[in-house]
Amino acid sequence: MRNASITINSAALTHNLNQVIKKIPEKTKVLAMVKADAYGHGVKHCILSLQQADALGVACFDEAKQIRSLGWQKGIVLIEGVFSQQEWAESIEADCQSIIHHQKQVQWAVDQLPAADSACRTLWLKLNTGMNRLGFEPEEIVAVAKTLVDAGYNLILTSHFANADRPDHPSNVNQIKIFTEALTELREQVDSNIKASLCNSAGILNFPECHFDWVRPGIMLYGSTPLEGISARDLQLKPVMTFAASLMAIHNIAAGAPVGYGSRFVANRPIVKGIVSIGYGDGYPRVVDGSAWVTVKQMASDSTESETTVSYKCPVIGRVAMDMIAIDLTEVPNPMVGYKVVLWGDPEQAEPSVDEIANSAHTLGYELLCRVTQRPTRVVI
Template identity: 55%
Template sequence: MRTATVTINPQAMTHNLMQVKKRAPSAKVLAMVKANAYGHGIAAVLPALEQADGIGVASFTEAFEARRLGWDKAVGLVEGVFSASEWQQAIDNGCSCVIHHAPQLQWALDCVPIPNSPTRTVWLKYNTGMNRLGFDEQGVISAAKLLYDAGYQLILTTHFANADDCDHSLTSMQIQRFNEVLTILHRDVDKNIKASLCNSAGIINYPDSHCDWVRPGIMLYGSSPVTDQSASELNLQAVMDFSAQIMAFQTVKQGEAIGYGSRWVADKDTRTALVSVGYGDGYPRVVNDEAYVQVIDSAKQKRYTCSVIGRVAMDMLVIDVSRTPIALALDSKVILWGATLPVDDVAQHAGTISYELLCRLSNRPLRVIT
């Protein structure tokens, strides 16, 4: 049978959550599980997040799935709702919502949940410089007053545009703008208004801005969210191992090419192996000449680094095994990314980010939870 496999290690996610809590010991944690838990599978990761204070999702489909799986803590809709009827759904299902523009504000004012409803807590989005979602300064102050008068508990929130780069000037400006408005709200509206600034990168690079809630995403899954430190340097563990097996061997003669486009040409007779995985499974089609995999020789208990050569196809890719033993087994395991081959490295070779690789995995690989 075809052997592309995604193996999920929930213990690694629990470890990563503990790294978040260690870095932000005074803050509550809203763990991001949107996009099917960044491609890992929400059912696989929820048990590992037991010590989080809530989860963040992007849609009701994700919220309903979390509730169906038994999650009974806070569920936050990080884009809010898209209609008045969805606002009622949020109330009925005990979801808290981001409010980031005037229609959402009006729906909240038109239909106020009963006291102690989770939907009575709203995440009021302030656009401090990301320029996607959120009210401007005057708009957020006005919205806060209206929501408070209607009986809502408020968490002022924003989103960093460049927190992965600790030297970027915009982040300092965003923090300053946020703190200025928070001071006004504490003075003029309610001193108990809570605050949330930091995503994964912010948790690491801006420890003085952890506030009341942090919102980790990619670091929970074992990928580095910052530009100057690797996942291992941050003591993060990969939650996902993506692997396949060698399905055939081939010797390519000097001067012959491999695969679509014939973009790789052998400069000498080269022993190659075909691996049962391709972009149809989620491995990136476009990787540079530095891309590599790890082949495990189970007989000798050794691991070999092998270059990816030729163009990745839908169902297979080719690797150079000329430096591995001739007796390498036909079904040798091939690590595409995971604990010993960071997904961040693969993303760099593909000219993208780990988020995209993890989220766009297809349903074709076998899924295993350790």
């Protein structure tokens, strides 16, 4: 058995959601993002820990159907909206709210009105404030909103920051200005009851004045930082995922000996090399640089004859392969095949965070979490 595993800590997920709730006004609601299978954690493993959220956000209708099949009774929001008139009809039947970001979606909504008591009578109207990805332009938003309100819909104006992780970026001030001016205009000219949602994880932390009626936490729920230069631990977030495997082989390597594909690593001294039963086929990034490390857990007996764990920081050496990685075990006394190796997990347990490994791979924690494969065994605690 390879012993490659992904452990999901449900208590950590609940803790992180509570950290969000503590930071927002009491009246503000939480749309917890669970797209991409709950950022790679497995949405079926996460729903019970997110019961305090007011609704769940997904990218597409297939994700929404899965959540409904798992018994989620509260709101679901399709953050990309629907992709056809048929899907619009199906989303109403599944009681899913939609973001509206282009004219065809407006027409589908007008042509097929949900029942008066349906949650789908509320639409999330997307405004392009400068992200330039999805949404109506400021000069057309009033006309679109009027069409939808006249048809019988309630609206939540929404937009998305492009640089919320960098609070000093000039685009943030501009986006907030465009959003607040549009919201004021809509409330004055269309419907005074229009609600608003602007903040993702980084926005929640950096722009408390913009929490409005709904916030949309994503990555922070899973214990990864949304901010540049500030760790998840500094933000009092707990990692939900621990990615681990075990030592499957140990060898002594002479100075000058290469290791792995391309002979990228060459030992500059005699070392003890370990092979770990995990690789990019499991979701560990192939492109990590020389700063990547793992934690080797060694069992040791103390004076009371009970076992304790000692953790050792070991560099990743050579190129990551599909099924294996090599590490330097030289500093681990008497290493043994079968020792647990943590690829990323909890810094409080002397383990690398997913954000540290993401830095080594020149990417973000978001990507690493979403790219873990189904090959490792899932364990929920």
